[in-house]
Amino acid sequence: MIVRADLHLHSCLSPCGDLSMSPREIAYRCAERGVRLAALTDHNSALNCPAFDAAAREAGITALFGIEAQPREECHILCLFARPETALMLGSELYDLMPPVMNVPEKMGDQVYVDENEDIAGEVDKYLITSAELGLEELSARVIALGGIVIPAHVDRPSFSLSSQLGFIPDGPWAALEVVRMPDGDSPRSVDTRGYPLITSSDAHFPEHVARRAFDLDIADDRLITDSGRVDLEVIKAALLRRPR
Amino acid sequence: MKTSELQGFLGAVCVQDSFANKEIAGAYTSDLLSDAMANAVDGGVLITIQAHKNTVAVGTLKDLAAIVVCNNRPIPDDMIEAARAEGIAIFVTKENQFTVSGKLWQRLGS
Numbered sequence: 222m223i224v225r226a227d228l229h230l231h232s233c234l235s236p237c238g239d240l241s242m243s244p245r246e247i248a249y250r251c252a253e254r255g256v257r258l259a260a261l262t263d264h265n266s267a268l269n270c271p272a273f274d275a276a277a278r279e280a281g282i283t284a285l286f287g288i289e290a291q292p293r294e295e296c297h298i299l300c301l302f303a304r305p306e307t308a309l310m311l312g313s314e315l316y317d318l319m320p321p322v323m324n325v326p327e328k329m330g331d332q333v334y335v336d337e338n339e340d341i342a343g344e345v346d347k348y349l350i351t352s353a354e355l356g357l358e359e360l361s362a363r364v365i366a367l368g369g370i371v372i373p374a375h376v377d378r379p380s381f382s383l384s385s386q387l388g389f390i391p392d393g394p395w396a397a398l399e400v401v402r403m404p405d406g407d408s409p410r411s412v413d414t415r416g417y418p419l420i421t422s423s424d425a426h427f428p429e430h431v432a433r434r435a436f437d438l439d440i441a442d443d444r445l446i447t448d449s450g451r452v453d454l455e456v457i458k459a460a461l462l463r464r465p466r
Numbered sequence: 467m468k469t470s471e472l473q474g475f476l477g478a479v480c481v482q483d484s485f486a487n488k489e490i491a492g493a494y495t496s497d498l499l500s501d502a503m504a505n506a507v508d509g510g511v512l513i514t515i516q517a518h519k520n521t522v523a524v525g526t527l528k529d530l531a532a533i534v535v536c537n538n539r540p541i542p543d544d545m546i547e548a549a550r551a552e553g554i555a556i557f558v559t560k561e562n563q564f565t566v567s568g569k570l571w572q573r574l575g576s
Contacts, residue, residue: 291500295498295499295500320500320504322503322504322527325527328526328527329523329526329527348503348527350520350523351500351503351504352498352500352501379518380516380518380520381520
């Protein structure tokens with residue numbers, strides 16, 4: 222079975238995310254544009270994941286719970302989990318590791334999270350687009366230890382990517398790499414993706430961008446959802462291996 | 467030293483000239499934006515090779531007078547637009563961060 226997926230979405234919690242990007246708005250936009258599997262991935266925080274869980278059920282889509290984490294190397298890494306609680310745990314660890322650079326909402330944008338009724342539940346005080354004091358390897362190992370999957374974000378982009386920060390794609394437990402543009406067969410690649418499976422996703426910060434680079438995930442005859450009602454990440458990993466490289 | 471003096475002093479090209487011509491409070495050199503965010507001088511100059519609009523976000527947070535982009539890195543249009551909206555000057559020079567830092571250190575001190 223083919224599942225249309227968008228695994229990189231920002232809500233109103235990201236300072237650069239539009240205030241209209243509530244978890245429910247995202248879930249319904251995904252549903253109306255044919256995305257069946259969606260991951261919420263705010264910068265360094267998962268505080269909107271519980272609300273996204275409820276919104277995704279309501280909209281009839283399947284949710285993954287993530288963070289676009291920024292380790293010391295200043296590259297953006299999608300860390301995805303089956304359960305919101307696990308994403309929240311990583312988020313709380315990252316919060317403690319972020320420097321005390323405070324957000325200035327009027328300059329940088331609001332960092333608000335909401336409850337299941339979409340009422341504002343709180344605001345994050347530290348500015349979220351900073352680097353947590355841990356290395357890329359430590360971060361990846363932590364995500365794997367928590368049972369999650371790791372996908373370096375927009376590796377072909379000239380900022381906040383593995384290629385911009387390190388100059389190359391290092392070995393790592395990457396389930397896939399996210400690219401902005403899938404390489405076409407003939408032209409030379411801007412970055413050597415070293416045989417890792419490739420995906421694209423929206424990196425949406427505004428409602429109109431949700432699902433703009435959604436991709437097809439072939440889960441074959443596997444069951445996407447376990448008996449506990451959560452996504453089986455082993456199925457996702459196996460499906461990602463079938464993606465173009 | 468005023469922001470407008472940077473062009474002549476560094477032999478740089480000004481690619482975003484819509485800025486308040488304020489007194490420069492100091493300078494910081496870094497290519498890691500999270501480091502610049504933590505350590506750049508408020509009202510100062512950031513010397514960097516990071517030529518994209520995220521650098522302007524750091525400039526906004528730190529009220530930077532100017533961003534000096536080294537090694538003739540190409541400046542994307544959206545960076546110029548963002549800097550114009552914020553009134554932050556952008557200068558581009560063929561010189562590297564070491565050279566620009568050395569020149570500015572002589573004028574502004576550490």
